[in-house]
Amino acid sequence: MTAPDSEFPLEDTSPADAGAIEQSATLGTGSAIALGCTLLSVILLVLAILIILAMDRF
Structure with missing residues (x-):
């Protein structure tokens, strides 16, 4: 079973995502x-x- 490319895009790491991870x-x-x-x-x-x-003891 292969998922369609639109569902899992490979180059979808936006700078906002990288900032959140960092x-x-x-x-x-x-x-x-x-x-x-x-x-x-x-x-x-x-x-x-x-x-x-x-x-206190001594």
Whole structure:
């Protein structure tokens, strides 16, 4: 079964589509960086709380 050429044109990648693909890739990288920063800040917060509790004991 072959689809007609009008249904699936081969050279139909307009600059808008390429921009959308590029934007989604950038968004994925940005969210990964944001997730890393969030995890880092949570870890630092837990470390700070542990240090404060340890200083209270001595």
